[in-house]
Amino acid sequence: MDKTQTISALFEDSEVSDQLDFFGETVCALKPAFREGYNEAAAIFRQTQGRSMRGYLPAICGCDGIKGAENIHRVRENYHIDQMPAVISSFKLGSYFFSPFLTKCTGKGYFEQLNLPIHPVFEKSGLRDPNGEFHIFSVLPSVLLVDKKRLGDRPMPRLWSDLLDPMFAGEVALPSAHDAISPILPLAVLRDHGEEGLEKLRRSAHSMMHSQDMIRNAGNKVAGPTIFVVTWFFAQACPHPDVELVWPEDGALVEPSFLMVQKGQQDVYRPLIDFIAGKAFGEISAEHCYPAANPEVENHLPKNAVFNWLGWDFLRSAPLEDRITEIKARFADLNV
Structure with a gap:
């Protein structure tokens, strides 16, 4: 062969x-x-x-x-x-x-x-x-992991645009690769909401994380992000019962x-x-x-x-x- x-x-x-x-x-x-x-x-x-x-x-x-x-x-x-x-x-x-x-x-x-x-x-x-x-x-595909305890009584995000809401300021973990942001979500925000949307996403951002770190952190810390933008491959591996996997209604x-x-x-x-x-x-x-x-x-x-x-x-x-x-x-x- x-x-x-x-x-x-x-x-x-x-x-x-x-x-x-x-x-x-x-x-x-x-x-x-x-x-x-x-x-x-x-x-x-x-x-x-x-x-x-x-x-x-x-x-x-x-x-x-x-x-x-x-x-x-x-x-x-x-x-x-x-x-x-x-x-x-x-x-x-x-x-x-x-x-x-x-x-x-x-x-x-x-x-x-x-x-x-x-x-x-x-x-x-x-x-x-x-x-x-x-x-x-x-x-x-990239989807959402949502820490239900940190979310509290706020509505579950079901659309990508929900991440731009002021109520999630500083609560969204964005994916990273080689110590820089993975551009897929910002590009989608730019496409749908322009520069103003990018400013709102920056306001919502808590930190950048590799997907492996996201599934380790989701549901396991008192302080930290509420929402994790993570690949479906890794999201499926998150074992924590207080974390919900959300496939956005407007598509992964x-x-x-x-x-x-x-x-x-x-x-x-x-x-x-x-x-x-x-x-x-x-x-x-x-x-x-x-x-x-x-x-x-x-x-x-x-x-x-x-x-x-x-x-x-x-x-x-x-x-x-x-x-x-x-x-x-x-x-x-x-x-x-």
Whole structure:
């Protein structure tokens, strides 16, 4: 069975690094299953194409300030289509949604319109790219954990806009990554409520926390946040009986895992596409609270659950990297 080449072998020669078949990033919880599925797809590729697949699957989680990140940036920030991997799989609202990639590489016919079937909840939530270039195959939902004792007789927050109410001033824990605020909620607030909404969210903010710290703190301290904005993956693991998991009525905020395939390469890389967007990997994803787009997968969502996607128009309306930089600066003084 074919394996991925070592990163040193791939990158010691610049010509080799410009000829990757596949660049595959995935969330930490799914890395073992992702690599196993890749190896099986690579073996089929060798049988059908008569050569080994050149794939790079970063082992590290995250990127900023981590050894080996320079190789990830080297692949992500190469905007010459003839030097890019034929197939890209990545996650979150990072560099592939930033203006350099969007302006130089999308809207030019460089990528296949895969038009794969997707789950009705994904369709209803607008997750299908109208341009057909990004295929979102799973999402990471963010929900609320609410400490009922600290909430007292106040109404349970059911909408994201409820967090902006003055009665929750200084009581909302916001998610962090690499000592900076995770931008998904502020971006949604900016989309729906503008700059005034961001000021209200800053007023409501108690601190920034990693999701693991949130589920340890929720319900366990006399003083602390009342509301925690946390991924569904971690929220499900919170054991405290005085904490309620709330899937907002206007939808769990979602970040994407997505697939892009260069024009004319769909048949060549069919084993990869079938693995990433297929039922088997989708079921593993769903088991880890990353709902899958494949309509054959049972995602075990709450009744009437919907997703709150930032929207393609919003993401393409202004440089996302500038918005994120401004958001991080606005919330930089929060305690971590």
